[in-house]
Amino acid sequence: MLYAGFMSATLPPFPRPPQEPVDEPELLQLGSPEDSPCLRADAARNRARLLDAASRLIAEHGVAGVTMEAVAAAAQVGKGTVFRRFGDRTGLLMALLDHSSRTLQADFMGGPPPLGPGAPADERLRAFGVAVLYRLVEQLDLHLAAQSDPTRRFAHPSYRALHTHVTILLRQIAPDADCELLAQPLLSYLDPALIHHLVRQCGMPMERLEAGWVDLVSRVTGTAPSC
Protein backbone atom coordinates (compact mmCIF):
# COMPACT_ATOMS: atom_id res chain seq x y z
CA MET A 1 0.00 0.00 0.00
CA LEU A 2 2.55 2.50 -1.09
CA TYR A 3 1.48 5.94 -2.10
CA ALA A 4 -1.47 5.93 0.25
CA GLY A 5 -2.03 9.62 0.58
CA PHE A 6 -0.77 11.24 -2.57
CA MET A 7 -2.44 14.02 -4.43
CA SER A 8 -5.58 13.93 -2.47
CA ALA A 9 -7.54 16.23 -4.74
CA THR A 10 -10.64 14.76 -6.26
CA LEU A 11 -11.80 15.37 -9.74
CA PRO A 12 -15.34 16.50 -10.40
CA PRO A 13 -17.82 13.63 -10.80
CA PHE A 14 -17.23 12.30 -14.21
CA PRO A 15 -18.35 14.31 -17.13
CA ARG A 16 -15.83 16.89 -16.02
CA PRO A 17 -17.01 20.45 -16.46
CA PRO A 18 -15.54 21.72 -19.72
CA GLN A 19 -12.87 24.19 -18.72
CA GLU A 20 -13.38 24.90 -15.05
CA PRO A 21 -9.98 24.88 -13.36
CA VAL A 22 -10.11 21.60 -11.48
CA ASP A 23 -9.45 22.11 -7.83
CA GLU A 24 -5.88 20.94 -7.41
CA PRO A 25 -3.90 20.26 -4.27
CA GLU A 26 -2.63 23.54 -2.89
CA LEU A 27 1.00 22.70 -3.30
CA LEU A 28 2.02 26.17 -2.39
CA GLN A 29 0.99 25.55 1.16
CA LEU A 30 2.32 22.10 1.70
CA GLY A 31 -1.22 20.94 2.26
CA SER A 32 -1.27 18.00 4.60
CA PRO A 33 -1.14 14.85 2.54
CA GLU A 34 -4.32 13.44 4.04
CA ASP A 35 -6.59 16.43 3.78
CA SER A 36 -9.39 17.71 1.65
CA PRO A 37 -12.38 16.17 -0.01
CA CYS A 38 -11.97 12.90 1.81
CA LEU A 39 -12.83 10.24 -0.70
CA ARG A 40 -15.38 7.64 -0.02
CA ALA A 41 -13.87 4.54 1.52
CA ASP A 42 -14.00 2.42 -1.61
CA ALA A 43 -12.69 5.25 -3.74
CA ALA A 44 -9.71 5.76 -1.46
CA ARG A 45 -8.96 2.07 -1.46
CA ASN A 46 -9.08 1.93 -5.25
CA ARG A 47 -6.96 5.01 -5.53
CA ALA A 48 -4.23 3.46 -3.46
CA ARG A 49 -4.50 0.22 -5.39
CA LEU A 50 -4.14 2.06 -8.65
CA LEU A 51 -1.05 3.97 -7.63
CA ASP A 52 0.42 0.79 -6.30
CA ALA A 53 -0.35 -1.08 -9.49
CA ALA A 54 1.10 1.73 -11.58
CA SER A 55 4.39 1.82 -9.76
CA ARG A 56 4.59 -1.95 -10.00
CA LEU A 57 4.05 -1.75 -13.74
CA ILE A 58 6.77 0.86 -14.05
CA ALA A 59 9.18 -1.33 -12.17
CA GLU A 60 8.44 -4.25 -14.46
CA HIS A 61 7.93 -2.73 -17.88
CA GLY A 62 9.06 0.86 -17.64
CA VAL A 63 6.85 3.87 -18.04
CA ALA A 64 5.73 2.68 -21.45
CA GLY A 65 4.08 -0.26 -19.75
CA VAL A 66 1.78 2.03 -17.84
CA THR A 67 -1.30 1.70 -19.98
CA MET A 68 -4.51 2.90 -18.49
CA GLU A 69 -6.05 -0.47 -19.15
CA ALA A 70 -3.06 -2.31 -17.78
CA VAL A 71 -3.17 -0.28 -14.60
CA ALA A 72 -6.87 -0.84 -14.24
CA ALA A 73 -6.45 -4.57 -14.75
CA ALA A 74 -3.50 -4.81 -12.40
CA ALA A 75 -5.49 -3.00 -9.74
CA GLN A 76 -8.52 -5.16 -10.45
CA VAL A 77 -10.61 -2.13 -11.16
CA GLY A 78 -12.59 -0.83 -14.10
CA LYS A 79 -10.96 1.43 -16.62
CA GLY A 80 -13.44 4.21 -15.97
CA THR A 81 -12.32 4.31 -12.36
CA VAL A 82 -8.79 5.19 -13.34
CA PHE A 83 -9.95 8.11 -15.41
CA ARG A 84 -12.42 9.33 -12.84
CA ARG A 85 -9.72 9.41 -10.20
CA PHE A 86 -6.84 10.88 -12.15
CA GLY A 87 -8.47 12.58 -15.08
CA ASP A 88 -6.03 11.25 -17.63
CA ARG A 89 -2.74 9.45 -17.99
CA THR A 90 -0.80 12.57 -17.17
CA GLY A 91 -2.74 12.94 -13.96
CA LEU A 92 -1.89 9.43 -12.93
CA LEU A 93 1.80 9.90 -13.61
CA MET A 94 1.84 13.22 -11.82
CA ALA A 95 0.27 11.56 -8.83
CA LEU A 96 3.15 9.11 -8.82
CA LEU A 97 5.56 12.02 -8.70
CA ASP A 98 3.61 13.86 -6.07
CA HIS A 99 5.54 12.40 -3.19
CA SER A 100 9.00 13.47 -4.27
CA SER A 101 7.48 16.72 -5.35
CA ARG A 102 6.20 17.46 -1.87
CA THR A 103 9.44 16.38 -0.29
CA LEU A 104 11.44 18.74 -2.44
CA GLN A 105 9.05 21.54 -1.72
CA ALA A 106 9.29 20.99 1.99
CA ASP A 107 13.06 21.07 1.70
CA PHE A 108 13.32 24.39 -0.02
CA MET A 109 10.55 26.01 1.97
CA GLY A 110 11.35 24.84 5.43
CA GLY A 111 14.48 22.71 5.31
CA PRO A 112 18.03 23.59 6.30
CA PRO A 113 20.16 26.05 4.32
CA PRO A 114 21.39 26.54 1.71
CA LEU A 115 18.23 25.08 0.20
CA GLY A 116 15.92 26.32 2.92
CA PRO A 117 15.66 29.77 4.47
CA GLY A 118 18.71 31.13 6.22
CA ALA A 119 21.15 31.35 3.35
CA PRO A 120 21.44 34.33 1.00
CA ALA A 121 18.90 34.22 -1.78
CA ASP A 122 21.38 33.68 -4.58
CA GLU A 123 22.91 30.73 -2.80
CA ARG A 124 19.50 29.30 -2.19
CA LEU A 125 18.76 29.63 -5.87
CA ARG A 126 21.91 27.76 -6.80
CA ALA A 127 21.12 25.01 -4.36
CA PHE A 128 17.58 24.88 -5.63
CA GLY A 129 18.59 24.22 -9.20
CA VAL A 130 21.01 21.51 -8.27
CA ALA A 131 18.43 19.82 -6.09
CA VAL A 132 15.82 19.88 -8.83
CA LEU A 133 18.38 18.65 -11.32
CA TYR A 134 19.14 15.57 -9.30
CA ARG A 135 15.54 14.92 -8.49
CA LEU A 136 14.81 14.94 -12.20
CA VAL A 137 17.50 12.58 -13.36
CA GLU A 138 16.51 10.17 -10.65
CA GLN A 139 13.17 9.53 -12.33
CA LEU A 140 13.75 11.04 -15.69
CA ASP A 141 11.54 8.69 -17.66
CA LEU A 142 8.62 9.24 -15.39
CA HIS A 143 9.07 12.99 -15.50
CA LEU A 144 9.24 12.89 -19.28
CA ALA A 145 6.13 10.80 -19.60
CA ALA A 146 4.30 12.99 -17.13
CA GLN A 147 4.81 16.09 -19.25
CA SER A 148 1.28 16.82 -20.17
CA ASP A 149 0.42 18.54 -23.39
CA PRO A 150 2.33 21.79 -23.76
CA THR A 151 -0.82 23.75 -23.13
CA ARG A 152 -1.06 22.75 -19.51
CA ARG A 153 2.56 22.36 -18.50
CA PHE A 154 3.08 25.82 -17.10
CA ALA A 155 -0.31 26.03 -15.51
CA HIS A 156 0.08 22.91 -13.44
CA PRO A 157 0.36 23.53 -9.68
CA SER A 158 3.59 21.63 -9.33
CA TYR A 159 5.21 23.94 -11.85
CA ARG A 160 3.60 26.97 -10.30
CA ALA A 161 5.07 26.06 -6.95
CA LEU A 162 8.59 26.02 -8.35
CA HIS A 163 7.94 29.19 -10.27
CA THR A 164 6.69 31.02 -7.24
CA HIS A 165 9.69 29.99 -5.22
CA VAL A 166 12.16 31.14 -7.84
CA THR A 167 10.29 34.38 -8.29
CA ILE A 168 10.44 35.13 -4.61
CA LEU A 169 14.14 34.44 -4.44
CA LEU A 170 14.74 36.61 -7.47
CA ARG A 171 12.82 39.46 -5.92
CA GLN A 172 15.17 39.41 -2.96
CA ILE A 173 18.13 39.70 -5.29
CA ALA A 174 16.89 41.99 -8.02
CA PRO A 175 13.84 43.84 -6.74
CA ASP A 176 13.62 46.03 -9.81
CA ALA A 177 13.56 43.28 -12.39
CA ASP A 178 10.50 41.58 -13.85
CA CYS A 179 11.14 38.60 -11.64
CA GLU A 180 8.04 36.71 -12.55
CA LEU A 181 9.18 36.66 -16.14
CA LEU A 182 12.83 36.20 -15.35
CA ALA A 183 12.03 33.07 -13.43
CA GLN A 184 10.85 31.32 -16.56
CA PRO A 185 14.14 30.86 -18.38
CA LEU A 186 15.71 29.73 -15.14
CA LEU A 187 13.07 27.07 -14.69
CA SER A 188 13.31 26.11 -18.32
CA TYR A 189 16.85 25.05 -17.69
CA LEU A 190 15.34 22.45 -15.39
CA ASP A 191 12.90 21.09 -17.93
CA PRO A 192 12.92 17.28 -17.98
CA ALA A 193 12.93 17.26 -21.76
CA LEU A 194 16.01 19.45 -21.87
CA ILE A 195 17.83 17.39 -19.29
CA HIS A 196 16.95 14.30 -21.26
CA HIS A 197 18.34 15.84 -24.40
CA LEU A 198 21.54 17.07 -22.86
CA VAL A 199 22.31 13.99 -20.83
CA ARG A 200 21.08 11.17 -23.00
CA GLN A 201 21.27 12.56 -26.48
CA CYS A 202 24.29 14.83 -26.15
CA GLY A 203 25.99 12.79 -23.46
CA MET A 204 26.78 15.68 -21.18
CA PRO A 205 27.93 14.78 -17.69
CA MET A 206 25.93 16.03 -14.74
CA GLU A 207 28.84 18.16 -13.57
CA ARG A 208 28.56 20.25 -16.68
CA LEU A 209 24.84 20.72 -16.23
CA GLU A 210 25.39 21.72 -12.65
CA ALA A 211 28.09 24.21 -13.60
CA GLY A 212 25.80 25.52 -16.29
CA TRP A 213 23.10 26.21 -13.73
CA VAL A 214 25.42 27.95 -11.35
CA ASP A 215 26.77 30.08 -14.15
CA LEU A 216 23.28 30.88 -15.36
CA VAL A 217 22.21 32.02 -11.92
CA SER A 218 25.27 34.17 -11.59
CA ARG A 219 24.68 35.85 -14.92
CA VAL A 220 20.98 36.40 -14.44
CA THR A 221 21.26 37.72 -10.92
CA GLY A 222 24.58 39.47 -11.31
CA THR A 223 25.96 37.73 -8.23
CA ALA A 224 28.93 35.45 -7.73
CA PRO A 225 28.99 32.06 -6.01
CA SER A 226 30.29 32.26 -2.47
CA CYS A 227 32.83 29.47 -2.59
Add this chain to the structure above:
Amino acid sequence: MLYAGFMSATLPPFPRPPQEPVDEPELLQLGSPEDSPCLRADAARNRARLLDAASRLIAEHGVAGVTMEAVAAAAQVGKGTVFRRFGDRTGLLMALLDHSSRTLQADFMGGPPPLGPGAPADERLRAFGVAVLYRLVEQLDLHLAAQSDPTRRFAHPSYRALHTHVTILLRQIAPDADCELLAQPLLSYLDPALIHHLVRQCGMPMERLEAGWVDLVSRVTGTAPSC
Protein backbone atom coordinates in the same frame (compact mmCIF):
# COMPACT_ATOMS: atom_id res chain seq x y z
CA MET B 1 -1.21 24.47 -54.96
CA LEU B 2 0.34 26.26 -52.07
CA TYR B 3 3.28 24.77 -50.27
CA ALA B 4 4.61 23.13 -53.37
CA GLY B 5 8.21 22.77 -52.40
CA PHE B 6 8.33 22.58 -48.65
CA MET B 7 10.42 20.21 -46.68
CA SER B 8 11.59 18.27 -49.59
CA ALA B 9 13.20 15.51 -47.57
CA THR B 10 11.82 12.08 -48.18
CA LEU B 11 11.30 9.48 -45.58
CA PRO B 12 12.66 5.99 -46.07
CA PRO B 13 10.25 3.67 -47.92
CA PHE B 14 7.71 2.68 -45.42
CA PRO B 15 8.71 0.33 -42.71
CA ARG B 16 11.04 3.03 -41.57
CA PRO B 17 14.37 1.72 -40.32
CA PRO B 18 14.13 1.53 -36.53
CA GLN B 19 16.25 4.34 -35.19
CA GLU B 20 18.31 5.59 -38.09
CA PRO B 21 18.25 9.38 -38.00
CA VAL B 22 15.93 10.10 -40.88
CA ASP B 23 17.61 12.32 -43.39
CA GLU B 24 16.13 15.70 -42.66
CA PRO B 25 16.42 18.89 -44.67
CA GLU B 26 19.73 20.49 -43.85
CA LEU B 27 18.24 23.59 -42.36
CA LEU B 28 21.61 24.82 -41.28
CA GLN B 29 22.57 25.42 -44.83
CA LEU B 30 19.44 26.90 -46.22
CA GLY B 31 19.22 23.98 -48.58
CA SER B 32 17.44 24.99 -51.71
CA PRO B 33 13.75 24.29 -51.26
CA GLU B 34 13.53 22.10 -54.34
CA ASP B 35 16.51 19.89 -53.81
CA SER B 36 17.29 16.38 -52.74
CA PRO B 37 15.82 13.00 -53.37
CA CYS B 38 13.38 14.27 -55.96
CA LEU B 39 10.18 12.40 -55.37
CA ARG B 40 8.47 10.40 -57.99
CA ALA B 41 5.96 12.48 -59.91
CA ASP B 42 2.88 11.03 -58.27
CA ALA B 43 4.45 11.26 -54.85
CA ALA B 44 5.29 14.93 -55.31
CA ARG B 45 1.81 15.66 -56.51
CA ASN B 46 0.25 13.94 -53.52
CA ARG B 47 2.62 15.69 -51.19
CA ALA B 48 1.53 19.07 -52.45
CA ARG B 49 -2.10 18.04 -52.30
CA LEU B 50 -1.70 16.94 -48.72
CA LEU B 51 -0.08 20.15 -47.55
CA ASP B 52 -2.72 22.08 -49.37
CA ALA B 53 -5.49 20.05 -47.81
CA ALA B 54 -3.96 20.40 -44.37
CA SER B 55 -3.75 24.16 -44.54
CA ARG B 56 -7.30 24.29 -45.79
CA LEU B 57 -8.42 22.19 -42.85
CA ILE B 58 -6.63 24.48 -40.45
CA ALA B 59 -8.34 27.48 -41.93
CA GLU B 60 -11.71 25.86 -41.54
CA HIS B 61 -11.53 23.91 -38.32
CA GLY B 62 -8.37 25.00 -36.59
CA VAL B 63 -5.40 22.79 -35.91
CA ALA B 64 -7.57 20.33 -34.04
CA GLY B 65 -9.34 19.60 -37.29
CA VAL B 66 -6.16 18.32 -38.83
CA THR B 67 -6.73 14.63 -38.42
CA MET B 68 -4.55 12.36 -40.44
CA GLU B 69 -7.62 10.74 -41.89
CA ALA B 70 -9.28 14.05 -42.58
CA VAL B 71 -6.22 15.30 -44.40
CA ALA B 72 -6.01 12.12 -46.41
CA ALA B 73 -9.65 12.34 -47.32
CA ALA B 74 -9.48 16.02 -48.19
CA ALA B 75 -6.52 15.34 -50.42
CA GLN B 76 -8.26 12.33 -51.91
CA VAL B 77 -5.44 10.10 -50.93
CA GLY B 78 -5.01 7.03 -48.77
CA LYS B 79 -4.17 7.38 -45.12
CA GLY B 80 -0.98 5.39 -45.50
CA THR B 81 0.27 7.94 -47.99
CA VAL B 82 0.15 10.70 -45.42
CA PHE B 83 2.25 8.72 -43.00
CA ARG B 84 4.71 7.57 -45.61
CA ARG B 85 5.33 11.13 -46.67
CA PHE B 86 5.48 12.87 -43.32
CA GLY B 87 6.21 10.14 -40.84
CA ASP B 88 3.65 11.25 -38.33
CA ARG B 89 1.32 14.07 -37.46
CA THR B 90 4.14 16.14 -36.07
CA GLY B 91 6.01 15.78 -39.32
CA LEU B 92 3.05 17.03 -41.27
CA LEU B 93 2.61 20.07 -39.07
CA MET B 94 6.30 20.82 -39.15
CA ALA B 95 6.18 20.70 -42.90
CA LEU B 96 3.49 23.34 -42.80
CA LEU B 97 5.79 25.53 -40.74
CA ASP B 98 8.79 24.88 -42.89
CA HIS B 99 8.26 27.86 -45.09
CA SER B 100 8.23 30.52 -42.39
CA SER B 101 11.03 28.62 -40.73
CA ARG B 102 13.26 28.94 -43.76
CA THR B 103 12.35 32.57 -44.22
CA LEU B 104 13.32 33.43 -40.69
CA GLN B 105 16.54 31.54 -41.01
CA ALA B 106 17.43 33.32 -44.19
CA ASP B 107 16.76 36.61 -42.45
CA PHE B 108 19.06 36.07 -39.53
CA MET B 109 21.76 34.39 -41.54
CA GLY B 110 21.91 36.61 -44.56
CA GLY B 111 19.40 39.41 -44.15
CA PRO B 112 19.99 43.02 -43.21
CA PRO B 113 21.10 44.07 -39.70
CA PRO B 114 20.31 44.08 -36.89
CA LEU B 115 18.95 40.60 -37.51
CA GLY B 116 21.50 39.66 -40.11
CA PRO B 117 25.28 40.02 -40.03
CA GLY B 118 26.67 43.51 -39.68
CA ALA B 119 25.34 44.50 -36.28
CA PRO B 120 27.09 43.73 -33.01
CA ALA B 121 26.35 40.25 -31.76
CA ASP B 122 24.35 41.32 -28.73
CA GLU B 123 22.10 43.50 -30.85
CA ARG B 124 21.61 40.68 -33.27
CA LEU B 125 20.64 38.44 -30.42
CA ARG B 126 18.03 40.92 -29.21
CA ALA B 127 16.62 41.29 -32.68
CA PHE B 128 16.62 37.53 -33.09
CA GLY B 129 14.47 36.95 -30.06
CA VAL B 130 11.96 39.57 -31.01
CA ALA B 131 11.71 38.17 -34.52
CA VAL B 132 11.15 34.65 -33.27
CA LEU B 133 8.62 35.92 -30.76
CA TYR B 134 6.49 37.50 -33.40
CA ARG B 135 6.82 34.60 -35.76
CA LEU B 136 5.54 32.34 -32.99
CA VAL B 137 2.50 34.33 -32.00
CA GLU B 138 1.52 34.61 -35.61
CA GLN B 139 0.85 30.88 -35.81
CA LEU B 140 0.84 29.96 -32.19
CA ASP B 141 -1.69 27.15 -32.42
CA LEU B 142 0.17 25.48 -35.19
CA HIS B 143 3.46 25.79 -33.36
CA LEU B 144 1.90 24.33 -30.25
CA ALA B 145 0.43 21.40 -32.07
CA ALA B 146 3.66 20.77 -33.90
CA GLN B 147 5.58 20.31 -30.67
CA SER B 148 6.51 16.72 -30.99
CA ASP B 149 6.92 14.55 -27.97
CA PRO B 150 9.40 16.03 -25.51
CA THR B 151 11.95 13.43 -26.42
CA ARG B 152 12.49 14.77 -29.90
CA ARG B 153 11.91 18.48 -29.47
CA PHE B 154 15.50 19.50 -28.95
CA ALA B 155 16.89 17.11 -31.49
CA HIS B 156 14.80 18.40 -34.35
CA PRO B 157 16.75 20.25 -37.06
CA SER B 158 14.62 23.35 -36.87
CA TYR B 159 15.46 23.70 -33.20
CA ARG B 160 19.08 22.87 -33.82
CA ALA B 161 19.30 25.64 -36.37
CA LEU B 162 18.12 28.22 -33.86
CA HIS B 163 20.35 26.77 -31.20
CA THR B 164 23.41 26.90 -33.41
CA HIS B 165 22.73 30.50 -34.32
CA VAL B 166 22.35 31.61 -30.73
CA THR B 167 25.42 29.68 -29.71
CA ILE B 168 27.51 31.37 -32.35
CA LEU B 169 26.32 34.81 -31.34
CA LEU B 170 27.01 34.05 -27.71
CA ARG B 171 30.52 32.94 -28.50
CA GLN B 172 31.21 36.30 -30.04
CA ILE B 173 30.07 38.00 -26.87
CA ALA B 174 31.31 35.70 -24.14
CA PRO B 175 33.98 33.45 -25.59
CA ASP B 176 34.81 31.93 -22.23
CA ALA B 177 31.33 30.81 -21.29
CA ASP B 178 29.76 27.44 -22.01
CA CYS B 179 27.80 28.99 -24.84
CA GLU B 180 26.27 25.82 -26.12
CA LEU B 181 24.64 25.32 -22.76
CA LEU B 182 23.92 28.97 -22.17
CA ALA B 183 21.95 29.10 -25.38
CA GLN B 184 19.35 26.72 -24.02
CA PRO B 185 17.68 28.95 -21.44
CA LEU B 186 17.64 31.75 -23.97
CA LEU B 187 15.85 29.58 -26.50
CA SER B 188 13.53 28.27 -23.84
CA TYR B 189 12.23 31.75 -23.42
CA LEU B 190 11.03 31.41 -27.00
CA ASP B 191 9.22 28.13 -26.44
CA PRO B 192 5.75 28.18 -28.01
CA ALA B 193 4.27 26.57 -24.93
CA LEU B 194 5.68 29.29 -22.70
CA ILE B 195 4.50 32.05 -24.99
CA HIS B 196 1.10 30.47 -25.02
CA HIS B 197 1.02 30.36 -21.26
CA LEU B 198 2.19 33.90 -20.75
CA VAL B 199 0.06 35.49 -23.41
CA ARG B 200 -3.13 33.50 -23.31
CA GLN B 201 -3.24 32.17 -19.79
CA CYS B 202 -1.58 35.03 -17.93
CA GLY B 203 -2.67 37.71 -20.33
CA MET B 204 0.69 39.37 -20.67
CA PRO B 205 1.03 41.91 -23.46
CA MET B 206 3.65 41.34 -26.12
CA GLU B 207 5.54 44.43 -25.04
CA ARG B 208 6.27 42.85 -21.72
CA LEU B 209 7.50 39.67 -23.34
CA GLU B 210 9.71 41.68 -25.62
CA ALA B 211 11.13 43.68 -22.75
CA GLY B 212 11.67 40.45 -20.89
CA TRP B 213 13.73 39.08 -23.74
CA VAL B 214 15.84 42.18 -24.06
CA ASP B 215 16.45 42.18 -20.33
CA LEU B 216 17.31 38.51 -20.35
CA VAL B 217 19.86 38.96 -23.11
CA SER B 218 21.42 41.86 -21.27
CA ARG B 219 21.75 39.88 -18.07
CA VAL B 220 23.06 36.74 -19.66
CA THR B 221 25.56 38.47 -21.87
CA GLY B 222 26.42 41.29 -19.52
CA THR B 223 25.81 43.87 -22.23
CA ALA B 224 23.44 46.80 -22.46
CA PRO B 225 21.03 47.63 -25.27
CA SER B 226 22.37 50.31 -27.59
CA CYS B 227 19.37 52.61 -27.70
Add this chain to the structure above:
DNA sequence: ACTTTAAACGGACCTCGGTCCGGATCGTAA
Protein backbone atom coordinates in the same frame (compact mmCIF):
# COMPACT_ATOMS: atom_id res chain seq x y z
C1' DA C 1 -32.72 -1.09 10.82
C1' DC C 2 -34.60 1.43 6.56
C1' DT C 3 -34.56 4.98 3.05
C1' DT C 4 -32.37 7.89 0.19
C1' DT C 5 -29.07 9.96 -2.68
C1' DA C 6 -24.78 11.45 -4.13
C1' DA C 7 -20.81 9.20 -5.40
C1' DA C 8 -18.31 5.45 -7.36
C1' DC C 9 -18.11 1.52 -10.46
C1' DG C 10 -17.26 -1.07 -14.79
C1' DG C 11 -16.74 -2.11 -19.29
C1' DA C 12 -18.71 -1.38 -23.90
C1' DC C 13 -17.78 2.04 -27.20
C1' DC C 14 -15.63 5.79 -29.96
C1' DT C 15 -11.80 8.26 -32.12
C1' DC C 16 -7.45 8.80 -33.77
C1' DG C 17 -2.56 7.92 -34.50
C1' DG C 18 0.19 4.55 -36.45
C1' DT C 19 1.27 -0.06 -39.07
C1' DC C 20 1.01 -3.57 -42.73
C1' DC C 21 1.06 -5.62 -47.08
C1' DG C 22 -1.07 -6.94 -51.59
C1' DG C 23 -1.64 -4.51 -55.63
C1' DA C 24 -1.10 -0.42 -58.84
C1' DT C 25 2.28 2.93 -60.98
C1' DC C 26 6.19 5.35 -62.42
C1' DG C 27 10.62 5.61 -64.64
C1' DT C 28 14.09 3.35 -67.06
C1' DA C 29 16.73 0.38 -69.80
C1' DA C 30 16.58 -2.67 -73.61
Add this chain to the structure above:
DNA sequence: TTACGATCCGGACCGAGGTCCGTTTAAAGT
Protein backbone atom coordinates in the same frame (compact mmCIF):
# COMPACT_ATOMS: atom_id res chain seq x y z
C1' DT D 1 7.42 -0.36 -77.26
C1' DT D 2 7.91 -3.49 -73.86
C1' DA D 3 9.40 -5.37 -69.75
C1' DC D 4 10.99 -4.96 -65.16
C1' DG D 5 12.10 -3.34 -60.59
C1' DA D 6 11.78 0.25 -57.32
C1' DT D 7 8.57 3.16 -55.41
C1' DC D 8 4.20 4.41 -54.10
C1' DC D 9 -0.72 3.71 -52.99
C1' DG D 10 -4.76 2.49 -50.22
C1' DG D 11 -7.53 1.07 -46.73
C1' DA D 12 -8.11 -2.75 -43.45
C1' DC D 13 -6.30 -3.36 -38.97
C1' DC D 14 -4.50 -2.59 -34.23
C1' DG D 15 -3.70 -0.44 -29.72
C1' DA D 16 -4.34 3.15 -26.48
C1' DG D 17 -6.56 7.16 -24.58
C1' DG D 18 -10.79 8.94 -23.36
C1' DT D 19 -16.17 8.94 -22.83
C1' DC D 20 -20.81 7.28 -21.57
C1' DC D 21 -24.32 5.57 -18.97
C1' DG D 22 -26.88 1.91 -16.56
C1' DT D 23 -25.85 -0.30 -12.14
C1' DT D 24 -23.99 -0.68 -7.44
C1' DT D 25 -22.76 1.00 -2.96
C1' DA D 26 -21.14 3.84 0.87
C1' DA D 27 -22.76 6.76 4.31
C1' DA D 28 -25.87 10.28 6.23
C1' DG D 29 -30.45 11.02 7.85
C1' DT D 30 -35.02 9.07 10.08
